[in-house]
Amino acid sequence: GAVVSQHPSWVICKSGTSVKIECRSLDFQATTMFWYRQFPKQSLMLMATSNEGSKATYEQGVEKDKFLINHASLTLSTLTVTSAHPEDSSFYICSAPTTVASNQPQHFGDGTRLSIL
């Protein structure tokens, strides 16, 4: 079945560091990638939607200059957390539909646990 590969799975770094998270679609073309964030004991909240070849759209309250999204190819979308701070510590996860048709499951990456010291 369709697979989304997400790396890294775990990052621990100092405050002020920038962290890049990659999501690759391995056996399909992901024209769209959704980026979610999940704080402990909370639900998945959509941060932004990336579309290949165009600018990402961000949800209200998500700083686009802090969370840089690039979707330069049909198989790769990246999220860069710039100058990360402890409050950015969270579980970040991407998902992609394999088709624009309705009513089909999306495919999630394994997630990235980001811990900022």
Place this chain on the structure above:
Amino acid sequence: GENVEQHPSTLSVQEGDSAVIKCTYSDSASNYFPWYKQELGKRPQLIIDIRSNVGEKKDQRIAVTLNKTAKHFSLHITETQPEDSAVYFCAAQHSGNTPLVFGKGTRLSVIA
């Protein structure tokens, strides 16, 4: 936009009993309703889904019902087992290229 409410937030059942989790959605245009099971530190795993042209779907011990008129859908787990213990999320989607909107989750504990 879409808003999904999920209840209860926590649920404890004895092994072998049934568990029911309920969700409501606000956007009548939503037409795809998946349920996910998430274990600690892992990605959500799709366990069952239902589409708007279907009222009920069953897969072994798991079933989902959908009432489009009332805009609510429910997850039913029968003969619960300790390995069913996890957090369960419902979600709603408008179309294939739109994001999922998740409920807040239900922490299910199955007591042996």
